[in-house]
Amino acid sequence: MKKRDVITQYNLPTEVRFCKLCTVSNQRPRITFDENGVCSACNFANYKRTKINWEERERELVELCNRFRKGNGEYDVIVPCSGGKDGSFVAHQLKFKYGMNPLAVTWAPLKATEIGRRNLDAFIQSGFDNVLGTPNGQITRKLTRLSTQHLGDPFQPFIYGQTNYPMHMAVKHNVQLIMYGENGEVEYGGDMKNAFRPTREIKDHDKHYFSGLPPEFWVEHGVSQADLKPFMAPSYESIMENKTEIHFLGYYKFWDPQENFYYCREHTGFQPNTERSEGTYSKYASLDDRIDGYHYYLGYIKFGIGRTTSDAAHEIRDGKITREEGQALVRRYDGEFPQRYYQEFLDYCGITDEEFQAVVDSWRSDHLWRKTSEGWELKHAVWNDNGESQG
Amino acid sequence: MKKIRLIPRLDIKGPKLIKGIHLEGLRVMGDPQEFARRYYEQGADELLYVDVVASLYGRNSLHDIIERAARDVFVPLTVTGGIRSVEDVRKILRAGADKIGINTAATKRPELIREVARKFGSQCMVLSIEAKRIGDGRWEAYTDNGREKTGLDVVEWAQRGVELGAGEILLTSVDREGTREGFDTELLSAVSSVVPVPVIASGGMGRPEDAEKAVRQGSADAVAMADILHYGRSTVGEIRAAAKAAGLNLRTV
Numbered sequence A: 001m002k003k004r005d006v007i008t009q010y011n012l013p014t015e016v017r018f019c020k021l022c023t024v025s026n027q028r029p030r031i032t033f034d035e036n037g038v039c040s041a042c043n044f045a046n047y048k049r050t051k052i053n054w055e056e057r058e059r060e061l062v063e064l065c066n067r068f069r070k071g072n073g074e075y076d077v078i079v080p081c082s083g084g085k086d087g088s089f090v091a092h093q094l095k096f097k098y099g100m101n102p103l104a105v106t107w108a109p110l111k112a113t114e115i116g117r118r119n120l121d122a123f124i125q126s127g128f129d130n131v132l133g134t135p136n137g138q139i140t141r142k143l144t145r146l147s148t149q150h151l152g153d154p155f156q157p158f159i160y161g162q163t164n165y166p167m168h169m170a171v172k173h174n175v176q177l178i179m180y181g182e183n184g185e186v187e188y189g190g191d192m193k194n195a196f197r198p199t200r201e202i203k204d205h206d207k208h209y210f211s212g213l214p215p216e217f218w219v220e221h222g223v224s225q226a227d228l229k230p231f232m233a234p235s236y237e238s239i240m241e242n243k244t245e246i247h248f249l250g251y252y253k254f255w256d257p258q259e260n261f262y263y264c265r266e267h268t269g270f271q272p273n274t275e276r277s278e279g280t281y282s283k284y285a286s287l288d289d290r291i292d293g294y295h296y297y298l299g300y301i302k303f304g305i306g307r308t309t310s311d312a313a314h315e316i317r318d319g320k321i322t323r324e325e326g327q328a329l330v331r332r333y334d335g336e337f338p339q340r341y342y343q344e345f346l347d348y349c350g351i352t353d354e355e356f357q358a359v360v361d362s363w364r365s366d367h368l369w370r371k372t373s374e375g376w377e378l379k380h381a382v383w384n385d386n387g388e389s390q391g
Numbered sequence B: 001m002k003k004i005r006l007i008p009r010l011d012i013k014g015p016k017l018i019k020g021i022h023l024e025g026l027r028v029m030g031d032p033q034e035f036a037r038r039y040y041e042q043g044a045d046e047l048l049y050v051d052v053v054a055s056l057y058g059r060n061s062l063h064d065i066i067e068r069a070a071r072d073v074f075v076p077l078t079v080t081g082g083i084r085s086v087e088d089v090r091k092i093l094r095a096g097a098d099k100i101g102i103n104t105a106a107t108k109r110p111e112l113i114r115e116v117a118r119k120f121g122s123q124c125m126v127l128s129i130e131a132k133r134i135g136d137g138r139w140e141a142y143t144d145n146g147r148e149k150t151g152l153d154v155v156e157w158a159q160r161g162v163e164l165g166a167g168e169i170l171l172t173s174v175d176r177e178g179t180r181e182g183f184d185t186e187l188l189s190a191v192s193s194v195v196p197v198p199v200i201a202s203g204g205m206g207r208p209e210d211a212e213k214a215v216r217q218g219s220a221d222a223v224a225m226a227d228i229l230h231y232g233r234s235t236v237g238e239i240r241a242a243a244k245a246a247g248l249n250l251r252t253v
């Protein structure tokens, strides 16, 4: 399989640097580092703690709710929600604290886990209307295989639906407000133009979420327009005509995923897994999909940033762990191969172990990886980084 | 009739008391010393300190906390988490602990149990087992705060541990930990029916009545509790009164 040019494709710096405060490196696409070697996500975390007047922001939220509140029995807000801790928190707060009438919208996982399904059921039982969008299984599998082979990420078809389906439901149910949890671009490091405003521009979708490849791309690979339709956004005109606005609760309320977990345990019947997820130490984040592990693993290969690096970075910014603890966690778990569902994953995609490994190796960039007698090894690891300025 | 002990469990990370769910999502509760003093004043029989990240980070940081506790808390202190050698045991006993619990290091090298029991006595050697249900009437022992499998069958491992010299078993249900759903009484009874030493029930205490169930249905000798006390949903005194009213034999405070 032809070697990929990760540096060009994702516009990565050729020299690897780690943030001085967290575990993330400058290899995360779109992240920026300041002159002190601190990443944009850490700077935002600090800004969020010290500069934002959260009482003022909550007043803005109440105004926003009042602007969209219908009071006639119709839904007045769409909450994209898998039944996980974050979406469930958003829906529960909007309904029971701010008196909105939300419709929770779920896009089906590629291959659901039992715990994920149980949590979605518990969420619905805790008092919500929910629509579950489930696309054609054969086409989803085909797209999963294609996106694994061509993009090095099995999650692409899921991300299409997860992003676009709530907009379909907004148009269909005449709902003008879509409320997400956190803005990942801001909280985890990305394009900071969204840091200081509550909304997301719909035209950013292709760039941030679809790696520049909208669903239509796959026509070239023999998927018909009709089969791609459920993965596509509603027409731009219909979104505009509906006056759809996308907002983030994280703009209005202090966002703390761990506290969301406790909140959902109390209020929406959420249960964490009893086992940690492969590739990380955590038990309560991203539990819904058996394919998860391969998405994170390929991210580790492409950018040297695995699931633990991201989880630890976020917990460091939230003050839950120290950088030193994060480094120990990354060293221990980041490169772990997701073995548990591997055969299922291969069968689901219809590819062989050799084919998958060829995909993996095609994404190993020379600026990140070297081959030793023991196997592949990262050239730069955060656990060797002392956090001192390297400039 | 045996006397049942009530044991507040203090999970520690760094300098803080924390509380998780399934030993995860560790929430900072405050200064462990304040909680320890409060539970002592409420009439706790013993205190259990668990360094929940010791194995994960390969460190062992309870010395200072235990030294402070031993100065104004006058009940037996059990300390577990990150103890890997006879030397570690000596240090923590010197800091003021009365008993030590071992989990991870014992699963890797069971001989350590014998060494500790020989050196300091069985009454000092608590085998800590984190049990995760893997089928009907079957549990696997986990380490690293419920993160890593060992492949060991919990009941067999408990028996082996006692043969090697463990004088007590701290039995934590990973499935129930932090859930407030009550103890896994099947697990408790599976272990307590085959070992001659006391078994401490841990994981799941949600209401005062759960203590009675652990004793009557699970034959536990002691009950560890965290969430119910840390969040102030009940006190050691209230739990003692409820257990006494239910006819259990407890120390009179």
Ligand SMILES: [Zn+2]
Residues within 6 Å of the ligand: A019, A020, A021, A022, A023, A024, A038, A039, A040, A041, A042, A043
């Ligand atoms: Zn950072």
